[in-house]
Amino acid sequence: MISIYSISALILAYLFGSIPTAVWIGQAFYGIDVREYGSGNAGATNTFRVLGKKAGIAVMVLDILKGYTATNLAYLIGLSVTGPQNSVQFVNYQLALGVTAVMGHLFPVFAGFRGGKGIATLFGMILAVHSGAALLCVLTFVVVLMISKYVSLSSILSGFTFPLSIIFIFQSPIRSVVLYGMCICVLILVTHQKNIERLLKGKESKVNLFKRKE
Template sequence: MISIYSVSALLFAYLFGSIPTAVWIGQAFYGIDVREYGSGNAGATNTFRVLGKKAGIAVMLLDIFKGYTATNLAYLIGLSVTGPQNSVQFVNYQLALGITAVMGHLFPVFAGFRGGKGIATLFGMILAVQSEAAMLCVLTFVIVLLISKYVSLSSILAGFSFPLSVIFIFQSPIRSVVLYGMSICVLILVTHQKNIERLLKGKESKVNLFKKK
């Protein structure tokens, strides 16, 4: 059942996801548009690279918050629309809201539709829908980052760990969650195409989290 409330929530999810945290923080506190430096990407990774750890952490946390909050808008919609909490219909609506927020991050209306790669916002969405699998993604990300110091590689492998954990470890009974997890892999491969090329050529930049800047 489609209502004006559910449609309005989807619109709000897109607008909330469209908040270009990396661009606004860079311009407000550093006088820099991060899209003009580094990889040219308006995300947490490039913010770490261009503006340093403090700004990068702030952008990452805010982008996670965007995905988590937008996905949980489902709780504000009447049960007549979403069905009981944790039902297939409810989770499907959560996924719809989260995906809409991620699209807002990728193509933000507030920043000329030039956004980031959506990893942090995707994580916020995963955290809202399947928190246990999200924690496994974090563990994968941290381990790979500590070993390789490649944020892009860590993000890619963390993203791939989600559908694997949902299918083989947590065995989610909701098919849409499994399909969503598989679609994450495709999205990550598409948005990280240049990073993958640089990784294969040995030209990808490394990040030292313990280096002061």
């Protein structure tokens, strides 16, 4: 059922996703447009690479909040439209809002439609839809980052953790969530082609978040 509320929520979700946190933080605090350096993407990974861990962490947290907030706009649509919380219809609305936010991050109206790769915003969406799977994604990200020091590799493997955990660990009965998880894998492969090439060639930049400055 399409209503003015659901349409408005989708528009808001896109606008949330379109907030170019990496671009605005880079320009406001460093006088740099991160899209002109590194991989050329306006996301957390490139912010880590170009501006360092403080800016990278800030961008990552804010991008996660974008996805989480946009996805939870489903609560504002009204149960008469979405159905009971955790019902198939409600979760489908959450997925639609989350995907719209991710598209906003990839193609932000506030930054000339040149955005990032959407991993942090995807995680915010996952956190809103299935917190258990999200925690496993976090665990994967942290472990891989500690071992490899590659933010991109950590992001890729944590993204693949979601569909695997949904299918084999949590065994979600909602088919749209499973399908969404599979689509995440495809999106990750498409948006991280250059990162994967650099990883294979050993040319990807490393970040040590856990090293203290002396």
